[in-house]
Amino acid sequence: MNVIQRMIKRIGRMVQLTLGIGLVVAGCTLGALYKWCYVYVPSDKCLVWIAKSGKPMPPSRKIAEPGEKGIQRATSGPGRYFYNPINWDNELCELTVIKPGNPESWKWVHTTRRMSKKADGGNILEGDFPEVGILVRRTGDPAPDGTPVVEFDSNYQGYVRQVLTPGIYRINPYEFEVRKEPAVVVPAGFVGVLTNQIGTQPRMIEVPDVEAGDVTGSAPAKTKKIRPLALAGERGTLRDVLPPGVYYLNPNVERVKIVEVGFNEFSQVALKGSQETIRFPSKSGFDIELGVTVVWGLHPQHAAEVINEFGNTTEVLEKVIKPQLRSICRNEGSLYEARDFIQGERREQFQQVLTQTLRDVCRQKNIELLLALISTIEVFSREGQAAAGEIDLQTEIQDSFIAIERQLTNIKLQETAKKKALLEEAKKKVDVTRETIQAQTRKKVAEILADGQRAAAEIEAQGKLQVATIEQQIAAIEAEKVELLGRAEADVARLKQQAEADGKRILVEALGSGEAYNLYTFARNFEPESIRLFFAGEGTFWTDLRNIEEMGAMQIMRETAGKKTSPAGNP
Structure with a gap:
């Protein structure tokens, strides 16, 4: 019995030892698996898998397909993964983050500041803009047609047409390179002119060259060659523009130029010694210097045509408005006397001619012109300005007009004084008439009030008299009624008693006796x-x-x- 117990105890110890050794081995195994077969991917990382075994991939490829040895195309996101370290290796890579931007930080750059800061028509906003991700495939063969832009699922090397909008992406850095660019933001009051970067170019066409001189004269105007607006699939400027908004476009496929639409103001100031000053001889031989303010703008429908021909709005000023403004002033201004530029009516006529002629020229180039306003006028003699103490032509003309206007002013002042006297007299008459009417009104009111009170008293007395008469008639009728009722009651009683007596008498007679x-x-x-x-x-x-x-x-x-x-x- 003791031998059996000892054997049982020995077997129990062996079982415990075996279980302990098994648990230790299992723990060591799990520890080894956790160390060599486990990988943790943080929230801002992704995991690239590298196969250590499999079929060898072609030398021209850098990314292996499933079942091939090398860097795999697919990636894994944040998390915990167990893998076979004998067949697989891995590498942590950064996630691609495309920022959405902050619209509250956007600031407008006004027109005058933009022209002085960015004459090439660049971005007109400042702030934290949204981003767009441009994918560049590093692997694969070049496209058969040689184009640098390929589709995402084509597996060709080059710029991918599709872009990454704001978000977080797992991009394999061995397959793609991500280039971040600011998205296109078209603010209110502007449009985006699109230019295709790929495709066939349209043929050149000839258009009038406004830089060569006056296009309003009878002489044939010179021409220049430009490319027309591109159609679908062609390279060049597209007719359709982008309205205000945010656009995620690939700059390798389409470029956008922000253009302000609506009206802008441009002033050509008369400065001494400046070559841009508008100066021309008048018909009477005096030199005229003008300061002109032009209000011009672009229509969204024609923005693409203007940008395609001139490049940006600054060139529109330099190549169209400024040269044509000087040319029209010289041609039309030489038909007027120096005196005409000082007189109001003739000066206004010259301004209307200038506005209409410049508007016709701008309309040929799809430019809208609202008005051309003459701000300053200076008249100079060919021999130079008048010496000290002498009176020049402009001052003489102005003094003559001032004298005439002063005389007219005095006449008007006299007429005004007469009108004031008549006005005071009329006011006095009005006051007298007002008092008379008020007195008559008070008298009429008193008379009407007295008549009304008298009529009311008479009506009241007549009413009382009629009431008394009616009451007397009512009393007489009541007395007559009482008399008639009493008489009727007496007659009824008498007739009733007589009828009863007659009935009894007849009954006694019928019965024969009283008994x-x-x-x-x-x-x-x-x-x-x-x-x-x-x-x-x-x-x-x-x-x-x-x-x-x-x-x-x-x-x-x-x-x-x-x-x-x-x-x-x-x-």
């Missing part, structure tokens, strides 16, 4: 139900004495009945 009438009355009022008969046998006289009245009455009834049943004519 018969009495018996008739007794019989009529007799109630047989009240008769009680008692049989007492042969009683005494005194016993039946109480019924003697009834017996007498019955005897009288028998006699009366006998008389009624007797033949007519018998007594």
